[in-house]
Amino acid sequence: MTPLPDHLQQATRARSQGAEKRARTALAELAKAGKPVSFTAVARQAGVSTDFLYRSPELRNQIERYRTKAGSAPAALSDPPGDSSTSAAVRALSARLTRQQQVHHEEVARLRKALEVAQGENLDLRRRLARYEAD
Incomplete structure (x- = not known):
C-alpha cells in the first residue's frame, strides 16, 4: 500500500x-x-x-x-433499583415478538409453497395453450 x-x-x-x-x-x-x-x-x-x-x-x-x-x-450496567417491572415488560415483549416472528415465518413458508404451486399451474397452462396455438 x-x-x-x-x-x-x-x-x-x-x-x-x-x-x-x-x-x-x-x-x-x-x-x-x-x-x-x-x-x-x-x-x-x-x-x-x-x-x-x-x-x-x-x-x-x-x-x-x-x-x-x-x-x-x-449504575449504567445494572437495572435501576425498584424497576424490575421494566425488565419483566421487556422480557414479555421479547417473548411476544419471538412468537410473532415464528408465526410470520410459517406464513411466509406457506405463501411460498402456494406461489410455487401457482407458478407450476401457470407454466402447465402456458404449455397447453402453446400446443393449441401451434395447430
Missing part, C-alpha cells in the same frame, strides 16, 4: 486533533455539569465515535477515571 500524500496526511492529522479536542471539551463539560460520564455520552456530545475514544489511550484513561470517580459505571 502506498503512503498518503503529505497534504492528505496533514488533513487526517488535523481532523484527528480536532476530534480529540472536541472530546476533551465534551468530557470537561460533562464532568463540570455533574452529568454521568461514559464513552457514549462523551462521543455523543463531541460528535465522535465511541471507537475513536476507545482507541485513544489518553482519552480512554480520562473517561475511565471520571467514570470510577463518579461511580457511574456500575
Whole structure:
C-alpha cells in the first residue's frame, strides 16, 4: 500500500486533533455539569465515535477515571433499583415478538409453497395453450 500524500496526511492529522479536542471539551463539560460520564455520552456530545475514544489511550484513561470517580459505571450496567417491572415488560415483549416472528415465518413458508404451486399451474397452462396455438 502506498503512503498518503503529505497534504492528505496533514488533513487526517488535523481532523484527528480536532476530534480529540472536541472530546476533551465534551468530557470537561460533562464532568463540570455533574452529568454521568461514559464513552457514549462523551462521543455523543463531541460528535465522535465511541471507537475513536476507545482507541485513544489518553482519552480512554480520562473517561475511565471520571467514570470510577463518579461511580457511574456500575449504575449504567445494572437495572435501576425498584424497576424490575421494566425488565419483566421487556422480557414479555421479547417473548411476544419471538412468537410473532415464528408465526410470520410459517406464513411466509406457506405463501411460498402456494406461489410455487401457482407458478407450476401457470407454466402447465402456458404449455397447453402453446400446443393449441401451434395447430
